[in-house]
Amino acid sequence: xxxxxxxxxxxxxxxxxxxxxxxxxxxxxxxxxxxxxxxxxxxxxxxxxxxxxxxxxxxxxxxxxxxxxxxxxxxxxxxxxxxxxxxxxxxxxxxxxxxxxxxxxxxxxxxxxxxxxxxxxxxxxxxxxxxxxxxxxxxxxxxxxxxxxxxxxxxxxxxxxxxxxxxxxxxxxxxxxxxxxxxxxxxxxxxxxxxxxxxxxxxxxxxxxxxxxxxxxxxxxxxxxxxxxxxxxxxxxxxxxxxxxxxxxxxxxxxxxxxxxxxxxxxxxxxxxxxxxxxxxxxxxxxxxxxxxxxxxxxxxxxxxxxxxxxxxxxxxxxxxxxxxxxxxxxxxxxxxxxxxxxxxxxxxxxxxxxxxxxxxxxxxxxxxxxxxxxxxxxxxxxxxxxxxxxxxxxxxxxxxxxxxxxxxxxxxxxxxxxxxxxxxxxxxxxxxxxxxxxxxxxxxxxxxxxxxxxxxxxxxxxxx
Amino acid sequence: xxxxxxxxxxxxxxxxxxxxxxxxxxxxxxxxxxxxxxxxxxxxxxxxxxxxxxxxxxxxxxxxxxxxxxxxxxxxxxxxxxxxxxxxxxxxxxxxxxxxxxxxxxxxxxxxxxxxxxxxxxxxxxxxxxxxxxxxxxxxxxxxxxxxxxxxxxxxxxxxxxxxxxxxxxxxxxxxxxxxxxxxxxxxxxxxxxxxxxxxxxxxxxxxxxxxxxxxxxxxxxxxxxxxxxxxxxxxxxxxxxxxxxxxxxxxxxxxxxxxxxxxxxxxxxxxxxxxxxxxxxx
Ligand SMILES: Cc1cc2nc3c(=O)[nH]c(=O)nc-3n(C[C@H](O)[C@H](O)[C@H](O)COP(=O)(O)OP(=O)(O)OC[C@H]3O[C@@H](n4cnc5c(N)ncnc54)[C@H](O)[C@@H]3O)c2cc1C
Ligand SMILES: Cc1cc2nc3c(=O)[nH]c(=O)nc-3n(C[C@H](O)[C@H](O)[C@H](O)COP(=O)(O)OP(=O)(O)OC[C@H]3O[C@@H](n4cnc5c(N)ncnc54)[C@H](O)[C@@H]3O)c2cc1C
Ligand code: SF4
Ligand code: SF4
Ligand code: FES
Numbered sequence: 222x223x224x225x226x227x228x229x230x231x232x233x234x235x236x237x238x239x240x241x242x243x244x245x246x247x248x249x250x251x252x253x254x255x256x257x258x259x260x261x262x263x264x265x266x267x268x269x270x271x272x273x274x275x276x277x278x279x280x281x282x283x284x285x286x287x288x289x290x291x292x293x294x295x296x297x298x299x300x301x302x303x304x305x306x307x308x309x310x311x312x313x314x315x316x317x318x319x320x321x322x323x324x325x326x327x328x329x330x331x332x333x334x335x336x337x338x339x340x341x342x343x344x345x346x347x348x349x350x351x352x353x354x355x356x357x358x359x360x361x362x363x364x365x366x367x368x369x370x371x372x373x374x375x376x377x378x379x380x381x382x383x384x385x386x387x388x389x390x391x392x393x394x395x396x397x398x399x400x401x402x403x404x405x406x407x408x409x410x411x412x413x414x415x416x417x418x419x420x421x422x423x424x425x426x427x428x429x430x431x432x433x434x435x436x437x438x439x440x441x442x443x444x445x446x447x448x449x450x451x452x453x454x455x456x457x458x459x460x461x462x463x464x465x466x467x468x469x470x471x472x473x474x475x476x477x478x479x480x481x482x483x484x485x486x487x488x489x490x491x492x493x494x495x496x497x498x499x500x501x502x503x504x505x506x507x508x509x510x511x512x513x514x515x516x517x518x519x520x521x522x523x524x525x526x527x528x529x530x531x532x533x534x535x536x537x538x539x540x541x542x543x544x545x546x547x548x549x550x551x552x553x554x555x556x557x558x559x560x561x562x563x564x565x566x567x568x569x570x571x572x573x574x575x576x577x578x579x580x581x582x583x584x585x586x587x588x589x590x591x592x593x594x595x596x597x598x599x600x601x602x603x604x605x606x607x608x609x610x611x612x613x614x615x616x617x618x619x620x621x622x623x624x625x626x627x628x629x630x631x632x633x634x635x636x637x638x639x640x641x642x643x644x645x646x647x648x649x650x651x652x653x654x655x656x657x658x659x660x661x662x663x664x665x666x667x668x669x670x671x672x673x674x675x676x677x678x679x680x681x682x683x684x685x686x
Numbered sequence: 687x688x689x690x691x692x693x694x695x696x697x698x699x700x701x702x703x704x705x706x707x708x709x710x711x712x713x714x715x716x717x718x719x720x721x722x723x724x725x726x727x728x729x730x731x732x733x734x735x736x737x738x739x740x741x742x743x744x745x746x747x748x749x750x751x752x753x754x755x756x757x758x759x760x761x762x763x764x765x766x767x768x769x770x771x772x773x774x775x776x777x778x779x780x781x782x783x784x785x786x787x788x789x790x791x792x793x794x795x796x797x798x799x800x801x802x803x804x805x806x807x808x809x810x811x812x813x814x815x816x817x818x819x820x821x822x823x824x825x826x827x828x829x830x831x832x833x834x835x836x837x838x839x840x841x842x843x844x845x846x847x848x849x850x851x852x853x854x855x856x857x858x859x860x861x862x863x864x865x866x867x868x869x870x871x872x873x874x875x876x877x878x879x880x881x882x883x884x885x886x887x888x889x890x891x892x893x894x895x896x897x898x899x900x901x902x903x904x905x906x907x908x909x910x911x912x913x914x915x916x917x918x919x920x921x922x923x924x925x926x927x928x929x930x931x932x933x934x935x936x937x938x939x940x941x942x943x944x945x946x947x948x949x950x951x952x953x954x955x956x957x958x959x960x961x962x963x964x965x966x967x968x969x
């Protein structure tokens with residue numbers, strides 16, 4: 222290992238300062254400038270056996286794209302990434318890199334890993350600044366049609382790849398805007414909607430038709446799509462059904478699912494109310510239940526909407542928090558308060574039906590469970606109340622039942638997820654493939670994209686025979 | 687984009703739109719609704735499919751101008767286009783031959799009860815309809831309801847049409863007179879549906895109501911539309927909107943409908959409706 226290279230420190234990400242950024246919804250992390258990108262890229266050892274690639278669910282050729290950055294061949298860098306990943310500006314921002322590519326970087330063993338995600342973002346953002354060239358449009362070359370249900374990362378990736386294979390692709394999206402969780406869930410300050418929009422424009426340029434306001438299962442069914450000329454269907458409807466805890470007081474005014482809270486804010490632009498007409502009520506004290514990305518996004522959104530105090534309430538300890546490390550750190554910097562080893566047992570309301578307080582119980586860590594994490598055990602008699610105006614439930618989502626309900630021959634597991642082959646996405650129904658959160662349960666953007674990619678390949682194979 | 691083909695003012699503040707939405711019209715069934723967003727800044731508002739023509743590809747929407755979104759919608763004219771419209775959402779009404787059914791519509795609730803009443807009539811039920819409004823000039827769809835009902839009762843708060851009083855007074859009398867009723871369907875303001883359920887409860891007559899909680903997506907994604915039914919929490923947009931009126935937690939439903947009262951006021955004050963609106967003055 223050359224000494225010089227490791228002497229250069231991992232470049233830190235320029236960002237808006239905490240005090241300033243909680244006053245706005247603009248992006249927190251600002252991206253490397255060219256100098257930082259070159260320095261960071263120079264840290265990469267260009268390994269013969271690049272272990273980093275093992276950690277990337279879509280196998281981005283990491284040493285190659287970084288080598289192009291080093292040589293200032295930015296177009297070639299982005300081209301190399303796009304061979305495997307259609308949405309680099311998004312993945313570079315939201316991938317949990319510390320558990321994926323960067324976790325496997327050899328430099329991470331002794332030093333800090335190469336900031337692969339940040340470099341990926343740099344290359345993608347560079348491309349956006351170039352005059353856009355029209356992408357090749359293979360539309361309908363093969364003469365066959367494929368329907369894609371849902372326009373989240375799984376659906377968009379499948380659609381783009383299928384279009385490049387030469388199929389005529391139509392995406393059906395239930396909401397009025399395409400993008401899935403990327404537009405309704407993940408907040409503007411972490412993933413600017415303009416970026417999602419540009420990525421979607423790129424996919425449209427490939428000849429993909431995106432039809433919004435089309436609720437499959439209501440306006441048409443999978444069977445009707447097949448009957449009406451689609452040769453294959455990909456289902457990427459996500460995990461959109463919010464879980465509640467089934468504790469008393471959950472239907473009080475001021476209790477939102479994270480989905481409702483974030484949709485009102487992001488998709489409907491509630492933070493611009495009354496310029497935009499969708500209201501969001503927040504109060505002074507907000508408790509968010511859960512500690513995943515969804516919970517961090519909700520707690521940080523609450524501060525930006527004007528909450529004076531925003532709490533994360535989580536049953537386990539900080540080691541088990543499933544959110545990306547960077548988001549937890551950002552939340553802490555912004556003043557989100559963490560109440561760990563704590564879980565709500567009741568939401569208490571006033572006489573008008575509004576949240577007044579949250580009754581919590583303390584937990585301690587017991588034996589490890591089957592996932593290897595130590596199981597939280599309630600401490601008897603440890604209940605206490607916290608005054609609260611708003612409670613946001615961010616304890617996970619289940620699969621949306623609209624499509625399965627209207628497609629009886631689609632096999633589901635006991636959680637209601639669609640059963641699909643891991644390598645092909647093939648479901649129990651001929652010509653129907655599925656991938657993303659609807660199959661795996663709530664996971665990550667890049668995993669959903671990986672599933673979309675595999676399914677596109679399998680659909681291509683299926684339709685070529 | 688969804689073009690408005692026809693517009694009619696049915697009563698002060700109650701408007702009817704015929705909208706071109708062929709794909710939705712093809713699948714629409716009585717009891718279902720759509721969600722629309724008028725323009726880029728608009729909120730997603732649910733409206734019942736008051737009627738549909740599969741051949742012409744048309745949906746009929748009837749709405750009361752209660753707040754900023756419905757008032758702005760009411761300002762749209764024939765030829766204007768609604769930006770987003772999705773549906774048909776919710777479960778369709780269960781239409782069977784029950785025997786004798788009573789269909790009750792209160793205020794703008796007469797609009798959604800109409801297609802259900804017609805379907806029940808077509809399914810060979812004996813249909814008794816009870817419709818009510820504040821006063822004669824607020825009563826909509828009287829003739830259309832008459833066409834599809836074996837008997838039609840009318841009630842108005844001020845007695846300017848039909849009998850003076852509430853629709854529940856008529857229902858209570860029918861039940862007291864031991865008229866055998868197999869099913870009651872009631873749609874209207876929450877207090878009306880609650881009152882109907884209370885009147886029918888002691889008689890054990892199945893009472894179906896259509897809940898209209900605050901919604902956002904209408905696809906089961908947000909949970910804003912929670913209603914407590916029996917000991918379960920349901921999402922009205924995918925599990926309903928129709929539920930057993932005897933099991934609904936009315937107190938909760940009424941409290942939840944007031945969740946954004948302060949913001950609704952603010953929205954109006956912020957709009958031209960707070961002051962002198964051009965399109966409102968025209969009328
Ligand atoms: C708030 C939040 C923050 C997150 N943060 C991160 C992060 O930082 N990093 C990360 O990797 N992952 C993150 N995730 C997880 C990640 O977003 C998801 O795993 C990913 O979006 C799943 O993609 P998908 O394509 O399977 O589904 P989705 O993104 O859920 O998209 C599904 C789409 O299908 C549509 N649909 C559903 N039913 C129908 C129907 N019947 N007809 C038509 N359309 C339908 C939906 O409207 C939606 O647009 C986050 C999730 C949330 C909610
Ligand atoms: C399934 C369903 C079907 C409906 N069908 C009809 C119909 O056919 N005709 C009709 O006139 N009205 C109908 N409504 C009610 C209609 O959606 C509301 O009147 C409308 O959204 C009010 O918006 P606003 O901005 O004008 O009023 P606001 O001032 O915002 O609110 C007035 C009242 O309407 C209710 N409301 C507010 N926002 C929503 C929302 N997003 N979703 C539901 N209710 C809300 C609240 O209880 C509020 O107090 C229906 C509602 C549902 C849920
Ligand atoms: S797509 Fe995600 S996991 Fe793969 S290299 Fe890029 S940041 Fe890493
Ligand atoms: S493992 Fe690390 S150092 Fe090696 S090629 Fe990958 S990013 Fe570069
Ligand atoms: S309106 Fe969102 S779940 Fe029913």
